[in-house]
Amino acid sequence: MSPQNWDKIKEIFLDAIEIDAPDERADFLTKACAGDQELRGEVEKLIVQDKEAESLMNQPLIEESGIYDLASSIDDRDPLLGKIIGAYRLEKEIGRGGMGTVYIAERADGFFRQRVAVKLIKRGMDTDFILRRFRP
């Protein structure tokens, strides 16, 4: 369908749906399409679809059954999961407290397999006093 044809289909369709009486509408289509059967076919198809489409996009976007799912998928997605820190990729959160969060992490540099726990200190808690406790 070329853009010119589409403009024409749209125009005739919009005028045709304003006419309620079937006879009048048929007369209008005959005149407007001027013997172009393909054009008339497209317009008539659109008119049929228009009747059936009344319920389409009529509902609120997400209903009850969907919202908890959406909320939990947003809540659960910790932006740090999958991130690589040093040689380790954060796989899963296993604990959370006042100072920060603990993750299970997998070695991701390909040298060998190793699982470790990684503790990330919360922003604002990364004072020298606290950081010193994590240094060897």
Added chain:
Amino acid sequence: MFILSDKYLKSFYKNYNTPEQENITELLLEFSNGKAIAVDALLPIVYDELKRLASNYLRRERSNHTLQPTALVHEAYIRMIDQTRVNWQNRAHFFGIAANVMRRILVDHARQRNAEKRGAEFQKFSLDENVDKAVELSSEMVALDDALKELAKVDPNNARLVELRYFGGLTFEETAEVMNVSVITAKRHWRVARAWLYGQINQTAQ
């Protein structure tokens, strides 16, 4: 040692224009003035904010059974933009961006859910009506998104109108404002788009 929590800081700053808000407003003004590149900077910021708001909103409104994109889009606008520096055209541009972002958030989510359910052949054994309904809705949304991509090839303006109205939750008046057309024109084109999309969705399903 005295540390202010994030929550406290946020409520403290809510009534003031933060530097971030100034930045975002500046970007929006640049975009409105025809600097297309500003949208690249705006999109991820609007995306993060809408996602965060969606999550908050749903937690707060458990008793309300519907998620209204329009509420999210308007709230994001009020929080992110310095109202004293913008006019209605800037507002319309912001809504245009937000509608596109809402579409991505919702369709990505629906696609993901579809893939999960298909993988587990969940539907076959499901006894839970709500789960069935959720799967059905997400399939519908994906089908609509696909059809909308096809419509964009034939008639990009009409596709944009559906995005604003359906995914952005804008009223016909707001949609007309964003598209720079009359309300009557917006309503007429919505009807054409809806009929076309219906045909496209059913043709693909057969």
